[in-house]
Amino acid sequence: MDRTPFPHRSDFADNGGSAHFTWAALAQDSDFDPIAIPGRIFDMAESVRAAYNNAIDTDPETDYGLRMTSGYRNPIANDRLPLSSEASLHQWGNAVDLAPLRNPESWPPGYDTYDDLMNLIYEVAVIGLDEDLYDFLLHGGHVHIEYDPQP
Numbered sequence: 001m002d003r004t005p006f007p008h009r010s011d012f013a014d015n016g017g018s019a020h021f022t023w024a025a026l027a028q029d030s031d032f033d034p035i036a037i038p039g040r041i042f043d044m045a046e047s048v049r050a051a052y053n054n055a056i057d058t059d060p061e062t063d064y065g066l067r068m069t070s071g072y073r074n075p076i077a078n079d080r081l082p083l084s085s086e087a088s089l090h091q092w093g094n095a096v097d098l099a100p101l102r103n104p105e106s107w108p109p110g111y112d113t114y115d116d117l118m119n120l121i122y123e124v125a126v127i128g129l130d131e132d133l134y135d136f137l138l139h140g141g142h143v144h145i146e147y148d149p150q151p
């Protein structure tokens with residue numbers, strides 16, 4: 001498959017992250033390859049995390065975490081994943097997968113199942129991000145969010 005335009009060398013980093021999604025957490029929770037395209041994946045994850053916490057309650061101190069289970073994927077890593085598309089926007093740093101925390105003891109009150117939390121992540125992403133710019137998909141235990149502006 002033709003995967004042009006390739007990301008540029010200057011798009012990549014080997015460290016960084018954002019306030020709530022550290023490089024180390026990405027390495028622990030995701031199909032991370034220590035070289036990644038930062039930027040948009042962290043912006044999307046932070047926006048959805050903020051909307052998720054706001055949906056749980058209005059206390060600004062509320063902070064339930066999310067896991068980033070996939071951010072940037074190089075094309076070889078991408079094609080090794082059984083459900084991936086050859087055209088996956090993960091290969092350009094334009095898609096992120098978010099999931100609830102694994103430990104039910106750290107889940108917000110009133111949400112009893114992993115699926116309840118998956119649905120909440122999906123709903124807040126759809127509400128919080130412009131549908132003309134982003135697409136959303138619930139699948140494989142995570143919510144896939146991609147930046148895909150419609151012409």
Ligand SMILES: [Zn+2]
Pocket residue numbers: 070090095096097143144145
């Ligand atoms: Zn994905």
